[in-house]
Amino acid sequence: MTGVAPASAHTVAVLLDDALVTLNRAFGVLRRRNVPIEGLALHPSGTAGEARLTFVLKADAVTTDRVAQQFQKMIGVRRVMVLANEDSPTEAKR
Structure with missing residues (x-):
């Protein structure tokens, strides 16, 4: 048995600049x-x-948090929210 958590659906909402370069990033x-x-x-x-870019990832919580942190580092991103499985929003830490 491995210590890997099973993948589940996680919704991530990102507020970002409405510019083509930001969307491309x-x-x-x-x-x-x-x-x-x-x-x-x-x-x-x-x-x-x-x-607002909203997407649903099929991943474990660790991978979802890493994706959210990567978005938070991007230029042009204003806010990142990860919606937990119980639909309570949590904001990604800077």
């Missing part, structure tokens, strides 16, 4: 991490110049 993070994505949505946030 965001998709690059997801591609490099090679984490299975179950769903992805990009839409305006309601604030001018800001977009």
